[in-house]
Amino acid sequence: MSNLLKAFSKLGGFALFLFLEVICFALIIRFNTYHQQVALSSANKYMGNLSETVDEFEDYLHLNEEVERLRAEVARLRAQEGNSLYRDIDTTFASFDTLAQQFVFIDADVISKTFLGRKNFITLNRGRQHGVEPHMGVVDDQGIVGIVKSASAYHSRVMTIFHPDTRISAKLKGTGLFGSLVWDSDKADYSHMYLRDIPTHHKPQIGDTILTSGYSILFPPAIMIGKIDEISKKSGASSHDIRVKINNDLRSIRYAYAIKNLMKDDLSELEEE
Amino acid sequence: MEGVVANVIRCVVFFLLQVLFLKRLSTGWEGYFYWNVLFYPLFILLLPFRTPRSLLLLIAFVFGLMIDLAYDSPGVHASASVFLAFMRDIVIKLDWLVPREGYKITASPTIRDLGFPWFIRYLGILLLCHVLFYFAVEVFVPSQIFEILQKSFFTYILSMVFILIYMIIFRPSQ
Numbered sequence: 020m021s022n023l024l025k026a027f028s029k030l031g032g033f034a035l036f037l038f039l040e041v042i043c044f045a046l047i048i049r050f051n052t053y054h055q056q057v058a059l060s061s062a063n064k065y066m067g068n069l070s071e072t073v074d075e076f077e078d079y080l081h082l083n084e085e086v087e088r089l090r091a092e093v094a095r096l097r098a099q100e101g102n103s104l105y106r107d108i109d110t111t112f113a114s115f116d117t118l119a120q121q122f123v124f125i126d127a128d129v130i131s132k133t134f135l136g137r138k139n140f141i142t143l144n145r146g147r148q149h150g151v152e153p154h155m156g157v158v159d160d161q162g163i164v165g166i167v168k169s170a171s172a173y174h175s176r177v178m179t180i181f182h183p184d185t186r187i188s189a190k191l192k193g194t195g196l197f198g199s200l201v202w203d204s205d206k207a208d209y210s211h212m213y214l215r216d217i218p219t220h221h222k223p224q225i226g227d228t229i230l231t232s233g234y235s236i237l238f239p240p241a242i243m244i245g246k247i248d249e250i251s252k253k254s255g256a257s258s259h260d261i262r263v264k265i266n267n268d269l270r271s272i273r274y275a276y277a278i279k280n281l282m283k284d285d286l287s288e289l290e291e292e
Numbered sequence: 293m294e295g296v297v298a299n300v301i302r303c304v305v306f307f308l309l310q311v312l313f314l315k316r317l318s319t320g321w322e323g324y325f326y327w328n329v330l331f332y333p334l335f336i337l338l339l340p341f342r343t344p345r346s347l348l349l350l351i352a353f354v355f356g357l358m359i360d361l362a363y364d365s366p367g368v369h370a371s372a373s374v375f376l377a378f379m380r381d382i383v384i385k386l387d388w389l390v391p392r393e394g395y396k397i398t399a400s401p402t403i404r405d406l407g408f409p410w411f412i413r414y415l416g417i418l419l420l421c422h423v424l425f426y427f428a429v430e431v432f433v434p435s436q437i438f439e440i441l442q443k444s445f446f447t448y449i450l451s452m453v454f455i456l457i458y459m460i461i462f463r464p465s466q
Contacts (some may be wrong), residue, residue, distance in 0.1 A: 047371065051368070232336055
């Protein structure tokens with residue numbers, strides 16, 4: 020009992036101490052200009068931080084919408100880049116209307132992917148309804164992804180560059196040299212491809228950039244593919260064996276753009292004739 | 293009764309000493325208050341042991357407010373004084389401070405009653421509490437801890453000197 024009383028009186032003293040300190044601090048903040056300013060500014064600071072954090076959190080909630088919006092924007096902007104446009108230079112008479120749209124980009128989410136064996140496909144959540152058709156090139160923000168193999172109304176299946184049937188027409192940046200880029204399906208190496216058909220009398224260097232050539236209807240010219248990281252030559256062969264380090268990592272791909280070539284029919288007409 | 297009168301007189305004298313004389317010493321140079329002399333905490337330190345705890349806190353509060361009126365800083369000295377009063381009860385019960393035979397009921401916390409070594413420990417701890425708390429509240433910005441410590445250091449030493457001179461010269465008995 021006496022212990023209890025002791026504890027109570029001790030606590031009572033503490034309570035009074037806290038009470039008096041609260042009064043003191045109220046006086047301090049109320050009547051001292053300097054302290055008032057400090058208190059106000061730090062209150063602002065912490066409240067500011069708090070609302071900033073809340074704001075950031077809200078941003079997270081809207082992140083998906085924001086990404087969608089940005090990707091649509093990217094697709095629109097990439098369609099405006101020089102390599103998506105057909106330069107319609109008319110020499111007969113002067114016209115300002117010399118650029119025609121050749122490529123447009125359709126943004127898509129990658130909804131499934133497997134990189135295991137020899138034949139690697141990914142699935143996109145865009146299909147015929149959105150303009151995706153078989154035989155369209157697919158790229159992401161850092162490089163090329165593959166070629167659309169089949170499309171349903173809302174989805175499409177993309178044969179990636181890591182597939183034995185893939186042939187990408189590629190060129191060495193800054194030269195007119197071009198060859199076809201293939202994947203060695205026996206090695207199952209998901210970061211390198213091989214550039215064939217570069218004749219041995221040309222001397223490409225390690226580190227040279229490989230771009231799409233623009234000679235196929237699939238990809239616009241000058242899209243980054245990767246860099247040369249090994250050059251070898253089999254004896255007697257007439258072309259180099261060039262290994263290319265792919266710029267993007269398809270295993271971590273989350274979204275991609277299918278490329279619609281608006282002049283595809285125009286080009287295929289020629290072939291039919 | 294005698295003790296009450298002595299303490300009231302001490303209260304007035306210390307107040308006047310602090311605000312009329314020591315306050316003027318507490319200027320640094322170039323507008324930077326480098327050091328203060330805080331002498332008035334001695335009044336709270338010298339209150340008798342038998343003062344009830346809540347009364348002690350209230351006295352400290354009122355006395356601190358009086359100092360604050362003179363210093364034109366409402367609440368700053370008062371909060372430090374209340375803290376000092378609160379700490380005093382804790383400190384005098386510390387094991388290494390309690391004399392071997394315990395405190396006599398009539399004893400006062402003075403050199404005469406409890407000896408110089410006891411008093412210097414008692415004063416050393418509590419004045420440090422007071423000074424640190426005072427400057428923490430005065431500067432009020434935790435990130436300027438260096439300024440708080442610097443001001444506390446100089447003020448602590450000067451106040452110690454002034455208080456010890458007073459205690460040795462006047463040797464108050466209660």
